[in-house]
Amino acid sequence: MEQQKRYGHFDDQHREYVITDPQTPWPWINYLGNEDFFSLISNTAGGYSFYKDAKFRRITRYRYNNVPMDNGGRYFYIKDGDTVWNPGWKPCKTPLDFYECRHGMSYTRITGRKQGVEASALFFVPLKKWCEVQKLTLRNDSQATKQLKLFSFEEWCLWNAATDMENFQRNFSTGEVEIENSTIYHKTEYRERRNHYAFYHVNTPIQGFDTDRESFIGLYNEFADPQAVMEGKPRNSHAHGWSPIASHYIEVTLQPGEQKDFIFLLGYVENEQDKKFEAPQVINKEKAHQLIAELDTTEKVDRAFAELCKYWDALLDIYKVKTGNDKLDRMVNIWNQYQCMVTFNFSRSASFFESGVGRGMGFRDSNQDLVGFVHQIPPRARQRIIDIASTQFPDGGCYHQYQPLTKRGNNDIGGGFNDDPCWLIFGTVAYIKETGDFSILDEMVPFDNQPGTEVTLFEHLRVSMNHVIENLGPHKLPLIGRADWNDCLNLNCFSMDPNESFQTTENVTEGTKAESLMIAGLFVVTGKDYVALCKELARRRQDDGGSADVYTAEAERMQQAVDEMIEAVKKDGWDGEWYLRAYDFFGNKIGSNECDEAKIFIESQGWCTMAEIGAEDGMVAKSLDACKKYLECEHGMVLNNPAFSKFIYEYGEISSYPEGYKENAGIFCHNNPWVIIGECIAGRGDDAWSHYAKILPSYVEEKYQTLHKVEPYVNCQMVAGKDAARPGEGKNSWLTGTAAWMWYTVSEFILGIKPDYDGIRIDPCLPETASDYTVCRKFREAEYEITIHPNGQQKGIKSIVLDGQPVKGAVIPYSAGKHIVEVNM
Numbered sequence: 099m100e101q102q103k104r105y106g107h108f109d110d111q112h113r114e115y116v117i118t119d120p121q122t123p124w125p126w127i128n129y130l131g132n133e134d135f136f137s138l139i140s141n142t143a144g145g146y147s148f149y150k151d152a153k154f155r156r157i158t159r160y161r162y163n164n165v166p167m168d169n170g171g172r173y174f175y176i177k178d179g180d181t182v183w184n185p186g187w188k189p190c191k192t193p194l195d196f197y198e199c200r201h202g203m204s205y206t207r208i209t210g211r212k213q214g215v216e217a218s219a220l221f222f223v224p225l226k227k228w229c230e231v232q233k234l235t236l237r238n239d240s241q242a243t244k245q246l247k248l249f250s251f252e253e254w255c256l257w258n259a260a261t262d263m264e265n266f267q268r269n270f271s272t273g274e275v276e277i278e279n280s281t282i283y284h285k286t287e288y289r290e291r292r293n294h295y296a297f298y299h300v301n302t303p304i305q306g307f308d309t310d311r312e313s314f315i316g317l318y319n320e321f322a323d324p325q326a327v328m329e330g331k332p333r334n335s336h337a338h339g340w341s342p343i344a345s346h347y348i349e350v351t352l353q354p355g356e357q358k359d360f361i362f363l364l365g366y367v368e369n370e371q372d373k374k375f376e377a378p379q380v381i382n383k384e385k386a387h388q389l390i391a392e393l394d395t396t397e398k399v400d401r402a403f404a405e406l407c408k409y410w411d412a413l414l415d416i417y418k419v420k421t422g423n424d425k426l427d428r429m430v431n432i433w434n435q436y437q438c439m440v441t442f443n444f445s446r447s448a449s450f451f452e453s454g455v456g457r458g459m460g461f462r463d464s465n466q467d468l469v470g471f472v473h474q475i476p477p478r479a480r481q482r483i484i485d486i487a488s489t490q491f492p493d494g495g496c497y498h499q500y501q502p503l504t505k506r507g508n509n510d511i512g513g514g515f516n517d518d519p520c521w522l523i524f525g526t527v528a529y530i531k532e533t534g535d536f537s538i539l540d541e542m543v544p545f546d547n548q549p550g551t552e553v554t555l556f557e558h559l560r561v562s563m564n565h566v567i568e569n570l571g572p573h574k575l576p577l578i579g580r581a582d583w584n585d586c587l588n589l590n591c592f593s594m595d596p597n598e599s600f601q602t603t604e605n606v607t608e609g610t611k612a613e614s615l616m617i618a619g620l621f622v623v624t625g626k627d628y629v630a631l632c633k634e635l636a637r638r639r640q641d642d643g644g645s646a647d648v649y650t651a652e653a654e655r656m657q658q659a660v661d662e663m664i665e666a667v668k669k670d671g672w673d674g675e676w677y678l679r680a681y682d683f684f685g686n687k688i689g690s691n692e693c694d695e696a697k698i699f700i701e702s703q704g705w706c707t708m709a710e711i712g713a714e715d716g717m718v719a720k721s722l723d724a725c726k727k728y729l730e731c732e733h734g735m736v737l738n739n740p741a742f743s744k745f746i747y748e749y750g751e752i753s754s755y756p757e758g759y760k761e762n763a764g765i766f767c768h769n770n771p772w773v774i775i776g777e778c779i780a781g782r783g784d785d786a787w788s789h790y791a792k793i794l795p796s797y798v799e800e801k802y803q804t805l806h807k808v809e810p811y812v813n814c815q816m817v818a819g820k821d822a823a824r825p826g827e828g829k830n831s832w833l834t835g836t837a838a839w840m841w842y843t844v845s846e847f848i849l850g851i852k853p854d855y856d857g858i859r860i861d862p863c864l865p866e867t868a869s870d871y872t873v874c875r876k877f878r879e880a881e882y883e884i885t886i887h888p889n890g891q892q893k894g895i896k897s898i899v900l901d902g903q904p905v906k907g908a909v910i911p912y913s914a915g916k917h918i919v920e921v922n923m
């Protein structure tokens with residue numbers, strides 16, 4: 099294998115990834131912002147910002163898939179004599195004497211040195227504020243006085259990121275700005291229906307500015323050599339249409355050893371309709387002034403930054419492990435949790451692979467994401483559950499996506515993904531187990547956002563379960579609909595028209611026999627959860643002196659449905675060595691030894707082993723062995739094997755991909771954890787660990803930085819599988835259900851700390867070589883310090899001692915306060 103070059107390393111103490119070479123194999127990005135105002139930032143300061151919705155409220159412009167890659171961002175140009183350079187190397191690419199990018203928890207610090215000057219820029223979005231702070235520190239380390247010319251740069255997006263890229267006949271005439279002292283305001287369309295504007299400010303007097311792109315850059319120049327910068331002369335341009343930008347020009351004198359801070363603010367403001375203007379055509383700047391005043395000094399900014407760091411300290415203080423294995427600890431304690439927060443915030447909307455215009459918040463995606471996040475800020479998970487459920491249809495079906503700005507179901511994609519309803523159970527149960535807050539089930543939640551249709555959230559869960567059992571096929575297995583978790587297994591689509599989308603094209607549903615074993619397993623897992631929830635509700639009713647009949651009856655009804663599903667899988671879902679994947683439209687097997695290609699799929703192995711279907715008959719063990727034998731490779735488990743070598747009309751998009759990529763035998767990291775959990779439930783700790791370590795970023799980081807290409811501190815959606823041209827190459831980093839599933843797997847199934855209704859269940863599954871470890875877990879009003887002594891065992895608890903007293907069973911009963919727990923396996 100070629101020698102793998104390194105581009106950076108972890109700094110666990112600061113919870114940072116430190117990039118030391120700007121020419122990473124792909125832009126390595128970070129996310130800023132936690133609630134409303136968000137930014138994406140690459141290791142060379144590329145990227146963009148938006149308010150809440152990457153499609154409808156894009157603040158700065160970005161060019162995806164451009165030449166060069168990662169084009170557009172917040173750029174500082176420093177002109178020192180004839181040399182022009184950027185602290186992040188790009189866009190000028192002037193060789194630097196020193197370069198470093200530190201991606202941390204919701205902040206990024208980029209430092210460059212050239213000709214005795216150090217420029218260090220700290221980027222973050224302060225808590226609860228609608229702005230990105232850019233604190234630029236310039237220091238003169240040379241012996242001579244430095245006369246520097248500093249130019250800032252941002253390019254405005256005309257708000258709707260989709261039309262911004264296509265409707266030029268309009269766009270080139272609408273752009274409007276205002277300039278007031280050191281602040282440049284972007285107010286396109288404010289004169290009509292918009293009540294919001296953005297601004298770019300610096301906390302020092304400026305000696306010039308530009309707001310018109312062509313004036314600043316020149317029509318035949320580039321970001322790498324803007325005319326104004328190269329000549330050291332701002333144009334003081336005022337944009338009228340075309341492409342508005344914001345650039346400050348500042349003359350800086352630095353004595354030897356002297357250092358100066360500049361606080362740049364990229365802000366966003368909304369005004370009430372009747373307070374939009376302070377004079378005809380002049381925008382009301384009151385709120386902008388206020389925001390600026392809150393962040394106009396180094397002290398104020400440092401305080402806001404310290405608050406942000408404290409916020410992350412608290413979030414990461416909820417679950418902490420000490421195993422002595424740095425690679426595991428840093429993923430569990432820092433990066434996996436961080437990625438969970440980011441995916442929870444963004445769903446699949448905005449990354450360097452998701453343009454922010456195509457997709458809103460996924461129904462299934464968000465329910466899974468919140469499982470990775472619920473321990474950190476439960477109230478936000480609660481709100482998310484209610485938002486998601488509000489887009490459900492009365493029959494339990496679901497809009498596949500919704501827009502975060504409007505919270506409305508997305509009509510472009512519609513519904514019909516028959517796994518979607520089950521995920522609502524998955525998310526809600528996780529929320530209640532974490533918080534003990536059963537009141538969420540009584541919340542009144544509408545269908546399809548229609549006022550007047552409100553029923554309790556519990557009723558939403560009930561119709562979700564019903565949706566599965568009311569849509570069974572000829573083998574009494576769940577009908578797949580448009581697709582199940584695998585968006586690309588489109589068994590009712592039958593499209594031969596390349597201009598059609600596999601996701602949205604009208605399906606043939608009449609007469610379909612297409613059934614999904616993945617949904618069958620998912621139904622059994624979530625059905626068992628639902629039954630347990632009903633029983634828990636019944637018990638609580640009884641304790642309150644009420645009648646538990648409704649819940650008891652519901653538990654029985656669904657238990658029966660679960661039992662029937664298990665029987666159906668055993669009867670018609672087993673292929674002899676593994677679980678089938680599906681039946682196609684005509685009732686033919688998919689994922690069977692009888693098939694020419696794609697004889698085995700991962701999804702049904704994962705879900706049916708998690709559901710323990712046929713464990714007593716050896717089915718689970720055989721299925722897990724088959725995963726090792728046929729799916730596992732050096733970089734993880736592929737989705738199916740062998741890969742499809744040709745397009746199959748009856749199967750849809752899955753067979754459209756070249757071998758080894760995406761849903762056609764790529765390593766779809768998202769579903770590796772399903773099998774790993776199956777291994778854990780079966781008690782096979784060594785196997786679980788070896789699968790887990792293969793896709794654990796810190797292990798990949800150590801071995802494959804160049805090959806893997808994408809960020810080494812987070813999981814990506816897909817790693818090219820063994821049939822691909824470049825096995826091990828990663829794609830689609832950051833926004834993936836993998837984050838939540840990796841977290842769920844390691845925190846609950848490997849390390850074995852599982853929130854439950856009445857306490858914390860202890861149930862680790864470890865490799866035989868595991869040594870003692872300690873988990874500090876904040877849980878509701880309690881704090882547990884749990885030390886596990888594996889004693890060479892992979893699974894099974896011998897004894898639990900809570901504050902010196904032996905505990906019966908595997909659940910530490912919840913009580914507020916601090917507790918010490920000793921567990922022997």
Ligand code: BGC
Nearest residue numbers: 457584585586601751760761
């Ligand atoms: C991709 C899937 C994705 C789907 C929906 C497909 O092309 O392969 O991973 O979920 O599109 O956007």
Ligand code: NOJ
Nearest residue numbers: 446460463583584585586
């Ligand atoms: C990405 C989607 O976001 C997710 O919902 C889906 O399950 C996977 N692709 C697999 O197709």
